[in-house]
Amino acid sequence: YLSPENFLALLKKASCLVGNSSAGIKECSYLGIPAVNIGTRENKRMRAYNVIDVNYDKQQIKQAIEKQLKMERYEKSEIYYQKDTGKRIAEILATVYLYTQKQFID
Numbered sequence: 001y002l003s004p005e006n007f008l009a010l011l012k013k014a015s016c017l018v019g020n021s022s023a024g025i026k027e028c029s030y031l032g033i034p035a036v037n038i039g040t041r042e043n044k045r046m047r048a049y050n051v052i053d054v055n056y057d058k059q060q061i062k063q064a065i066e067k068q069l070k071m072e073r074y075e076k077s078e079i080y081y082q083k084d085t086g087k088r089i090a091e092i093l094a095t096v097y098l099y100t101q102k103q104f105i106d
Contacts, residue, residue, distance in 0.1 A: 034068035048077035
């Protein structure tokens with residue numbers, strides 16, 4: 001486990017993220033970090049040009065990593081960025097009735 005601040009600091013120094021984490025697709029796209037996405041866990045997620053998708057084949061993974069390491073950094077993508085998102089979320093939550101009374105049935 002890493003705190004979000006430590007994870008982001010480490011990610012910024014990474015040459016390539018390898019795995020099946022949404023961080024490779026979301027945060028890495030914004031930071032321009034090359035990512036190798038292994039498997040199907042992130043299949044339906046929108047992705048930028050920093051991601052190479054591979055299956056569980058060792059040779060495919062190795063080739064994708066080698067290719068990504070040659071890229072160094074990609075241009076930053078903002079596909080997961082919208083201005084004032086936090087403010088909009090807070091405004092929506094402020095208008096939603098959040099109280100729920102539990103009901104028991106004997």
